[in-house]
Amino acid sequence: MAGFRALPSVDQLLQTETGQSLIAAHGRALVTSALRARLQAARAAIRDGADGTVEAARLPHLAAADLAAAAQSKLRPMLNLTGTVLHTNLGRAILADQAIAAASAAMAAPLALEFDLDGGGRGQRDDHLRGLLCDLTGAEDATIVNNNAAAVLIALNTLGQGRDALVSRGELIEIGGAFRMPDIMARAGVRLVEVGTTNRTHARDYQAALGPESGLILKVHTSNYRIEGFTAEVPAPELAAIARAAGVPLLNDLGAGSLVDLSAFGLRREPTVAEAVAEGADLVTFSGDKLLGGPQAGFIVGRRDLIAAINRNPLKRALRLDKIRIAALQATLRLYRDPDRLTERLPTLRFLARPQAEIAAQATRLAPQVAALLPDYSVDVCDCASQIGSGALPVDTIPSAGLRMNGAGGDAPNRLAARLRALPCPVIGHIHDGALILDLRCLDRDEDLLGALAG
Missing domain, CATH: 3.40.640.10 (Type I PLP-dependent aspartate aminotransferase-like (Major domain))
Structure with missing residues (x-):
């Protein structure tokens, strides 16, 4: 089993095709720092009995993953399917x-x-x-x-x-x-x-x-x-x-x-x-x-x-x-x-004015396509009650429609919600009565949800 000698140096890694590609994407300083951190982790793994050759092969890919994760902003577009049109935590109004x-x-x-x-x-x-x-x-x-x-x-x-x-x-x-x-x-x-x-x-x-x-x-x-x-x-x-x-x-x-x-x-x-x-x-x-x-x-x-x-x-x-x-x-x-x-x-007024029948028709179209993308979960059309949000008319709701999603186990809704939050374009719903609900009032296009779930 190979040991520490199997590990390349930082300079050697930087000169590889992968290293040069990472430098072009992230800059030399960040790539160098990521490679050093992964080399340190590889040495610790070898001390615990890991194979040095295996660790060396994994190094550039793990560093690339680290850099990609660090470069991904948490301030990124998402789908607001919470049922709250002006959601303070999601940035309130979408601009025209x-x-x-x-x-x-x-x-x-x-x-x-x-x-x-x-x-x-x-x-x-x-x-x-x-x-x-x-x-x-x-x-x-x-x-x-x-x-x-x-x-x-x-x-x-x-x-x-x-x-x-x-x-x-x-x-x-x-x-x-x-x-x-x-x-x-x-x-x-x-x-x-x-x-x-x-x-x-x-x-x-x-x-x-x-x-x-x-x-x-x-x-x-x-x-x-x-x-x-x-x-x-x-x-x-x-x-x-x-x-x-x-x-x-x-x-x-x-x-x-x-x-x-x-x-x-x-x-x-x-x-x-x-x-x-x-x-x-x-x-x-x-x-x-x-x-x-x-x-x-x-x-x-x-x-x-x-x-x-x-x-x-x-x-x-x-x-x-x-x-x-x-x-x-x-x-x-x-x-x-x-x-x-x-x-x-104006998106805010467009969302508020959407009739329930139009949203229900969208939910009916989407239900079988979403079910195909999430085979471990049931997907059913359901009635919803949307809110304006941001403190406006707090006790008033707007009839809406959406998708009710559930799976095996009592924690299925939470597991699914976590999976949807981790998507490149996160999908945010709300958990109600033992299921994850996606209220479609603020979904302009079917393909936005299908494309996000395909991720």
Whole structure:
């Protein structure tokens, strides 16, 4: 049995055809490091009784596998078949083709981000989006930051630093990652003043709490939970009148925020941004990567003087958007100017609007083909209940259809889920009632799933 002498040196391995091919793909430094690590492992194996010739033969292939695994990003495309359209852990909204093209163009060349092509002087990056936002929401002015939490933070800081911010106890929300509204308010430098109770808040509660130290009233749309039963809240128009009478601004945080009426897609009606502006809010904040269907961003629309004050806040520079997201947002917002074709062009609304019958027909087509690719598992068509996700309409579901998959053994669904996650294009479903469910609402093309499973 051959021993250590059977092992080649690193230099010898680098000179081989395999070594040169790996250098061309990964660079000399990474290949050298991988070969050294594998040589060390081979020596340890030989000390434990392994054959040196066998270990030498395996070396380049094992090093190549190590390099390929290290080069494969975990931030790679996958199929979201969880049944949650806007899945926070999977990147939320898929961008429209127009937004992708605009972002690519912005990455590939210089562009007039802060340059006035007409006058030749310095421009403002928000100008690329301001007009669109005002047209679509009816607001006097608009500004943009990197997400909605940042929008709330800078608005609170600008309007109420060192002063009281009134908010209903029933609206002190917590969003993902244990990120709580009271914590945002504390970081913004405002003093939280809770009014009303968890389930019932009345106009008199706000009026009693207003005083010389009041900086603003904050209304928070409870988009990620629902309080039902014996409840009461002050409607936005009435709350706006209370704020005006007290001489303080009303900040309405819509969270997910929508530019269109969701009831057109059979969903529960949610307040649109334009409605929130029309109801008298001085400022309205909402997200770009949720119901709007664009990249991550936070929008603030409303009174011109308040927007100007926010833009003067030093935090604005720290929270501003880069050229890539601005380009993608501009393209996304332009789609809303043609509402008749919006569901065709905007993936988020297209997925939400897909009728169950269409999805069920897709599941029926796919079931025998998927079963052929996974012979150890049963594959059946099933009804599903999709969700919007990202805190929008948390108790509402959308009738959908999918594939119910199971195999031998109680851990079969978990084993299959792990296999699908390990694919070059991972397929992500959810386990329910002892089976792995693939909800097909967000599957555009049959071949996407079949191609992924073939991997």
